[in-house]
Amino acid sequence: xxxxxxxxxxxxxxxxxxxxxxxxxxxxxxxxxxxxxxxxxxxxxxxxxxxxxxxxxxxxxxxxxxxxxxxxxxxxxxxxxxxxxxxxxxxxxxxxxxxxxxxxxxxxxxxxxxxxxxxxxxxxxxxxxxxxxxxxxxxxxxxxxxxxxxxxxxxxxxxxxxxxxxxxxxxxxxxxxxxxxxxxxxxxxxxxxxxxxxxxxxxxxxxxxxxxxxxxxxxxxxxxxxxxxxxxxxxxxxxxxxxxxxxxxxxxxxxxxxxxxxxxxxxxxxxxxxxxxxxxxxxxxxxxxxxxxxxxxxxxxxxxxxxxxxxxxxxxxxxxxxxxxxxxxxxxxxxxxxxxxxxxxxxxxxxxxxxxxxxxxxxxxxxxxxxxxxxxxxxxxxxxxxxxxxxxxxxxxxxxxxxxxxxxxxxxxxxxxxxxxxxxxxxxxxxxxxxxxxxxxxxxxxxxxxxxxxxxxxxxxxxxxxxxxxxxxxxxxxxxxxxxxxxxxxxxxxxxxxxxxxxxxxxxxxxxxxxxxx
Amino acid sequence: xxxxxxxxxxxxxxxxxxxxxxxxxxxxxxxxxxxxxxxxxxxxxxxxxxxxxxxxxxxxxxxxxxxxxxxxxxxxxxxxxxxxxxxxxxxxxxxxxxxxxxxxxxxxxxxxxxxxxxxxxxxxxxxxxxxxxxxxxxxxxxxxxxxxxxxxxxxxxxxxxxxxxxxxxxxxxxxxxxxxxxxxxxxxxxxxxxxxxxxxxxxxxxxxxxxxxxxxxxxxxxxxxxxxxxxxxxxxxxxxxxxxxxxxxxxxxxxxxxxxxxxxxxxxxxxxxxxxxxxxxxxxxxxxxxxxxxxxxxxxxxxxxxxxxxxxxxxxxxxxxxxxxxxxxxxxxxxxxxxxxxxxxxxxxxxxxxxxxxxxxxxxx
Numbered sequence: 001x002x003x004x005x006x007x008x009x010x011x012x013x014x015x016x017x018x019x020x021x022x023x024x025x026x027x028x029x030x031x032x033x034x035x036x037x038x039x040x041x042x043x044x045x046x047x048x049x050x051x052x053x054x055x056x057x058x059x060x061x062x063x064x065x066x067x068x069x070x071x072x073x074x075x076x077x078x079x080x081x082x083x084x085x086x087x088x089x090x091x092x093x094x095x096x097x098x099x100x101x102x103x104x105x106x107x108x109x110x111x112x113x114x115x116x117x118x119x120x121x122x123x124x125x126x127x128x129x130x131x132x133x134x135x136x137x138x139x140x141x142x143x144x145x146x147x148x149x150x151x152x153x154x155x156x157x158x159x160x161x162x163x164x165x166x167x168x169x170x171x172x173x174x175x176x177x178x179x180x181x182x183x184x185x186x187x188x189x190x191x192x193x194x195x196x197x198x199x200x201x202x203x204x205x206x207x208x209x210x211x212x213x214x215x216x217x218x219x220x221x222x223x224x225x226x227x228x229x230x231x232x233x234x235x236x237x238x239x240x241x242x243x244x245x246x247x248x249x250x251x252x253x254x255x256x257x258x259x260x261x262x263x264x265x266x267x268x269x270x271x272x273x274x275x276x277x278x279x280x281x282x283x284x285x286x287x288x289x290x291x292x293x294x295x296x297x298x299x300x301x302x303x304x305x306x307x308x309x310x311x312x313x314x315x316x317x318x319x320x321x322x323x324x325x326x327x328x329x330x331x332x333x334x335x336x337x338x339x340x341x342x343x344x345x346x347x348x349x350x351x352x353x354x355x356x357x358x359x360x361x362x363x364x365x366x367x368x369x370x371x372x373x374x375x376x377x378x379x380x381x382x383x384x385x386x387x388x389x390x391x392x393x394x395x396x397x398x399x400x401x402x403x404x405x406x407x408x409x410x411x412x413x414x415x416x417x418x419x420x421x422x423x424x425x426x427x428x429x430x431x432x433x434x435x436x437x438x439x440x441x442x443x444x445x446x447x448x449x450x451x452x453x454x455x456x457x458x459x460x461x462x463x464x465x466x467x468x469x470x471x472x473x474x475x476x477x478x479x480x481x482x483x484x485x486x487x488x489x490x491x492x493x494x495x496x497x498x499x500x501x502x503x504x505x506x507x508x509x510x511x512x513x514x515x516x517x518x
Numbered sequence: 519x520x521x522x523x524x525x526x527x528x529x530x531x532x533x534x535x536x537x538x539x540x541x542x543x544x545x546x547x548x549x550x551x552x553x554x555x556x557x558x559x560x561x562x563x564x565x566x567x568x569x570x571x572x573x574x575x576x577x578x579x580x581x582x583x584x585x586x587x588x589x590x591x592x593x594x595x596x597x598x599x600x601x602x603x604x605x606x607x608x609x610x611x612x613x614x615x616x617x618x619x620x621x622x623x624x625x626x627x628x629x630x631x632x633x634x635x636x637x638x639x640x641x642x643x644x645x646x647x648x649x650x651x652x653x654x655x656x657x658x659x660x661x662x663x664x665x666x667x668x669x670x671x672x673x674x675x676x677x678x679x680x681x682x683x684x685x686x687x688x689x690x691x692x693x694x695x696x697x698x699x700x701x702x703x704x705x706x707x708x709x710x711x712x713x714x715x716x717x718x719x720x721x722x723x724x725x726x727x728x729x730x731x732x733x734x735x736x737x738x739x740x741x742x743x744x745x746x747x748x749x750x751x752x753x754x755x756x757x758x759x760x761x762x763x764x765x766x767x768x769x770x771x772x773x774x775x776x777x778x779x780x781x782x783x784x785x786x787x788x789x790x791x792x793x794x795x796x797x798x799x800x801x802x803x804x805x806x807x808x809x810x811x812x813x814x815x816x817x818x819x820x821x822x823x824x825x826x827x828x829x830x831x832x833x834x835x836x837x838x839x840x841x842x843x844x845x846x847x848x849x850x851x852x853x854x855x856x857x858x859x860x861x862x863x864x865x866x867x868x869x870x871x872x873x874x875x876x877x878x879x880x881x882x883x
Binding site: 185192196199200201202203204205206207209214217218221222413415416417441442443 | 560564662663664665666668669839840842843847848865866868871873874875876877878879880
């Protein structure tokens with residue numbers, strides 16, 4: 001095989017202050033025009049009507065001109081390692097996948113989509129409602145569910161919505177004693193966090209030392225009449241698939257609990273395995289990851305929350321209904337858990353998912369899943385064979401699904417302290433964004449969880465493995481050099497701030513000024 | 519920097535430890551070799567990057583000076599020793615001398631015995647870090663390996679956000695161990711740099727321990743019933759419950775609480791027996807970090823007759839998830855001295871790991 005050549009990389013580096021520190025008093029970008037006389041006569045000056053709601057002082061915005069704002073954000077974007085100029089393989093557990101640019105064009109330029117207002121009449125939105133309705137039919141088929149809602153913003157919000165539905169169901173059936181939720185340690189921690197907000201006691205199953213999966217015996221010991229539901233990610237974030245999952249759901253049903261499937265790692269399953277056949281009553285896909293929208297730190301999120309017929313009355317409102325000739329938005333849902341997002345939720349993400357599914361078709365979806373698994377298996381084998389200091393914990397003989405939790409533990413031991421943090425710092429010198437490590441709690445030492453999805457070709461994966469191998473070798477041969485990395489990036493290595501250190505952390509500008517700029 | 523030059527002496531020759539002059543002598547005759555010098559060097563080499571800003575105190579010769587100089591560092595040498603024959607008292611004195619100089623951290627090389635000696639000298643007043651060089655290392659004060667010790671120190675001394683956490687000082691009864699019985703004792707707690715990556719268990723990363731303890735203690739206190747007796751076992755996890763109740767506590771002893779009030783402090787087995795004989799009672803214990811014992815280590819007051827009287831349903835275990843994950847096999851251990859009781863306590867159990875949060879764990883005899 002031809003040797004992989006690492007490309008020369010150098011990130012832009014600007015000595016860029018934060019926007020709040022920029023500008024000159026009196027400087028501004030635009031002057032908002034005065035209201036026209038006709039408008040004024042109708043609504044006044046548009047300000048005095050605010051009355052007491054009007055703020056007493058001007059907002060503390062930086063006073064900057066347009067050109068400066070433009071330069072500022074372009075520079076920041078150059079200092080980033082964005083999805084479009086780097087290999088996202090590092091960003092595992094997010095199933096960050098291919099998002100064709102043509103979809104962006106349609107979503108942002110098509111007048112019928114870009115110009116729509118949520119308060120338009122139903123008659124004028126028939127096309128959009130049709131997209132919702134048809135996307136629901138597609139998602140129903142993929143998940144094996146009877147109804148699907150696109151209102152949750154996915155992730156924790158979808159899990160929370162699932163938990164609300166479980167809660168509403170038990171309440172309606174007089175099961176007030178059901179106050180426990182069971183999840184697994186290698187599911188997303190948000191499965192535990194989001195359900196606990198509703199007042200459930202969360203019981204977490206420990207992974208078996210050898211298999212990395214919770215044992216059925218342990219699960220049965222945790223189940224009781226108090227169990228309201230189970231929340232499980234499968235494959236778990238380790239990449240290991242629990243092939244006893246139907247026995248878990250059966251045991252849960254035996255005690256009257258409902259089963260919710262966190263399909264955050266669904267890339268490997270599209271068109272191959274369905275939540276319904278595994279015995280789940282509820283599930284959600286993250287449309288913005290598994291169904292082709294860029295996963296942009298905190299948004300735009302949109303989930304497809306699916307459930308069985310029995311739970312459909314509790315779905316959030318509104319739903320989109322079709323009577324055979326007309327589409328309508330149904331707000332009149334008595335047992336619904338209510339409004340969880342404005343209007344129809346995050347519309348552009350639904351459109352992207354719709355386009356992606358329609359473009360690929362059923363066979364294409366299945367192919368995307370197969371390629372994800374194949375890519376991952378190839379990448380894992382290559383890493384284990386070529387990158388020094390890496391090991392695979394929990395059932396190394398078992399094939400991983402669409403991502404793999406690996407460990408730089410041996411590298412850490414051999415170098416006396418150079419592990420994932422060091423690799424991360426050095427990896428950006430090769431133009432690759434940081435390794436996604438692991439969700440807490442860390443059950444694997446020095447973890448990293450890459451995920452190639454269906455988005456990358458063999459050359460990409462080979463390049464990625466070569467970069468990892470180069471960095472690991474540098475750690476072994478020239479540890480002092482790696483300890484000072486990165487050299488070609490705008491970033492530096494931050495101090496690790498412990499969770500306890502609230503007093504030294506500022507999460508907003510205002511907090512920063514109050515604490516440190518007195 | 520304090521080295522116990524005889525640490526690890528007994529390990530290679532199968533003597534399980536190196537406490538006491540006779541054993542040391544025996545070990546040397548059998549060809550035992552001190553592990554601590556080489557291991558200390560490995561750790562100290564990591565310090566070269568901060569040597570300019572480092573003031574390093576040590577003890578003469580084999581107790582530190584030789585290794586420190588070999589590593590290319592320039593120490594201030596305190597005290598005096600009898601070369602070729604060092605004792606636990608030397609370790610104690612060295613720690614006291616360094617405490618008197620108000621050092622930021624005591625780095626030592628040794629095993630559980632050394633940790634115990636240093637604990638007896640300085641308690642919790644100064645953070646410590648152990649370079650693992652002994653035979654027994656049940657205490658949580660050790661770095662995962664010598665290099666990691668060096669790494670952790672550099673971070674601790676250069677990082678403005680340096681924090682410490684408490685960890686167990688444990689030791690085995692060596693005499694019993696040589697006779698085939700494992701009997702460990704919890705001696706106390708020392709402060710170590712809060713660097714979970716380099717210290718004791720690589721598996722666990724920094725997490726907000728204090729926030730987790732707040733959650734655990736709140737959960738336990740919320741569920742306390744009126745008029746029920748609560749026996750609070752030793753440890754920092756259980757101490758958080760006492761702190762939430764606003765009560766004084768015995769860190770390595772057993773306290774008793776009822777209706778939010780302290781009924782007994784550092785209670786003996788007999789006192790506990792009298793208190794619970796005809797009263798509804800619950801015992802709240804935590805696992806020993808790194809090894810997982812919930813009964814039979816550091817809480818021998820909780821005797822078989824007391825545990826039998828309470829019954830399995832009145833035993834509540836509390837621990838952070840980090841602690842559970844750091845336990846080999848994630849299995850909690852019981853060693854009450856009564857094998858039938860051990861069996862009856864075995865199986866899966868729920869451990870309170872946060873507010874409204876439990877984790878399933880296996881208990882094994």
